[in-house]
Amino acid sequence: MSTIPVKMPNQSYDVVIEDGLLKTLGGRVRQVWSPRKVAIITDDNVGPLYLDQVANELTAAGFTVITAVIPHGEHSKSLAQLEDLAQQLAEASFNRTDSLLALGGGVVGDLTGLLASVYMRGIDFIQVPTSLLAQVDSSVGGKTAVDVAQVKNLLGTFYQPDLVLIDPQTLKTLPQRDLVEGYGEVVKAGALVGGDFWSLILQINSPATILQEAAKLIHFALDFKVQVTSQDEREGGQRQLLNFGHTIGHGVESLANGDLRHGEAVSLGLIAISTIFADQDETHEVLEKLRDRLAVVSLPVTSSLLTDDGLMDKIKNDKKNRHGYLNVVYLTAIGQPKIEKISLADLAAKINHADFS
Numbered sequence: 001m002s003t004i005p006v007k008m009p010n011q012s013y014d015v016v017i018e019d020g021l022l023k024t025l026g027g028r029v030r031q032v033w034s035p036r037k038v039a040i041i042t043d044d045n046v047g048p049l050y051l052d053q054v055a056n057e058l059t060a061a062g063f064t065v066i067t068a069v070i071p072h073g074e075h076s077k078s079l080a081q082l083e084d085l086a087q088q089l090a091e092a093s094f095n096r097t098d099s100l101l102a103l104g105g106g107v108v109g110d111l112t113g114l115l116a117s118v119y120m121r122g123i124d125f126i127q128v129p130t131s132l133l134a135q136v137d138s139s140v141g142g143k144t145a146v147d148v149a150q151v152k153n154l155l156g157t158f159y160q161p162d163l164v165l166i167d168p169q170t171l172k173t174l175p176q177r178d179l180v181e182g183y184g185e186v187v188k189a190g191a192l193v194g195g196d197f198w199s200l201i202l203q204i205n206s207p208a209t210i211l212q213e214a215a216k217l218i219h220f221a222l223d224f225k226v227q228v229t230s231q232d233e234r235e236g237g238q239r240q241l242l243n244f245g246h247t248i249g250h251g252v253e254s255l256a257n258g259d260l261r262h263g264e265a266v267s268l269g270l271i272a273i274s275t276i277f278a279d280q281d282e283t284h285e286v287l288e289k290l291r292d293r294l295a296v297v298s299l300p301v302t303s304s305l306l307t308d309d310g311l312m313d314k315i316k317n318d319k320k321n322r323h324g325y326l327n328v329v330y331l332t333a334i335g336q337p338k339i340e341k342i343s344l345a346d347l348a349a350k351i352n353h354a355d356f357s
């Protein structure tokens with residue numbers, strides 16, 4: 001068992017990582033919350049696997065539980081789904097003293113976090129991430145969102161959970177495609193950090209090894225994410241590093257309209273931005289190292305979406321577009337990230353000239 005304490009400017013919370021933690025979840029939640037009504041929000045894949053167990057744990061710990069099950073997948077990160085959940089809370093007479101628990105992947109976590117931040121102008125919530133992506137990235141740091149007008153995370157808030165409870169055992173039921181896509185975010189983080197984190201990534205050569213090393217990967221990724229987000233919650237500086245691979249990644253994810261998982265889109269985005277900046281021996285080396293690590297687990301490293309005519313239109317909608325300029329992240333070496341301001345026109349020209357084959 002290990003606990004990573006998170007100290008944000010206005011709030012502190014713990015990230016607890018423990019095999020089998022779901023079995024003691026009620027007691028853990030009781031340490032941070034007095035008895036109250038709790039709505040567990042999950043999706044229709046995770047619900048049948050873990051909802052009864054989590055609901056029973058909370059009930060035994062003295063909470064009054066209601067449950068809401070949403071359809072799985074990115075399309076549930078929508079205003080319609082947010083409204084539907086708010087309606088369910090209102091019907092159950094939820095008020096400001098009641099709380100939410102997100103049980104699922106990044107979709108459930110982002111949506112539940114947003115709902116918690118706006119329901120009656122803010123109620124408490126806890127993250128119980130069950131996908132690799134959510135355990136290494138989305139459950140920590142407080143970004144919440146839904147997609148609107150086919151723009152990723154267009155409406156969202158920064159809103160921190162009261163607790164993050166991670167049981168790596170839940171990854172055993174995660175379908176292989178979802179395990180591997182989550183690993184896309186791990187490669188992103190490992191490449192930013194370098195050192196022992198990257199050394200571990202060099203040992204991963206199959207989905208089975210991802211699962212075997214999951215606990216260590218979660219620790220490495222979250223140590224980094226906690227350190228960055230606690231110093232820069234609102235993304236004015238260093239937090240921009242966590243967007244490595246996301247400028248083009250979010251663009252291709254939107255273009256794919258549900259056919260690419262987020263981590264797969266990030267994989268393409270990492271390769272695309274590294275290709276664009278591969279103008280010296282060292283940056284070429286970075287590109288080849290990333291390609292090798294992503295391809296070894298069959299993450300996508302090339303796609304016709306990277307040369308799609310509509311890609312720049314999607315990128316223009318990025319919420320980090322400031323008067324026609326974006327800050328993008330690339331690496332001069334593994335563990336050596338750089339943030340560079342680039343105009344949309346220059347980025348478009350670089351994308352047009354790049355060889356993404």
Ligand SMILES: NC(=O)c1ccc[n+]([C@@H]2O[C@H](COP(=O)([O-])OP(=O)(O)OC[C@H]3O[C@@H](n4cnc5c(N)ncnc54)[C@H](O)[C@@H]3O)[C@@H](O)[C@H]2O)c1
Pocket residue numbers: 043044045046049072073074077104105106107108110130131132133134137138139140141142143144170171172173174175178181182185261262263
């Ligand atoms: N807030 C953040 O900081 C942040 C960071 C990274 C990504 N994200 C967002 O996270 C989302 C992607 O998250 P995701 O990859 O977890 O997708 P997801 O939530 O859709 O989960 C992937 C799939 O795995 C299933 N699943 C989850 N846990 C399972 C388990 N233990 N057993 C069986 N099936 C399980 C889900 O039902 C779903 O079908 C994207 O919307 C992305 O934008 C947010």
Ligand SMILES: O=C(O)C(=O)C[C@@H](O)[C@H](O)[C@H](O)COP(=O)(O)O
Pocket residue numbers: 137141143152153185235239242243246
């Ligand atoms: O926590 C962050 O900050 C990140 O950028 C993590 C990303 O992996 C994540 O996909 C995030 O949701 C992207 O945020 P956005 O602000 O680009 O929508």
Ligand SMILES: [Zn+2]
Pocket residue numbers: 185246262266
């Ligand atoms: Zn991401």
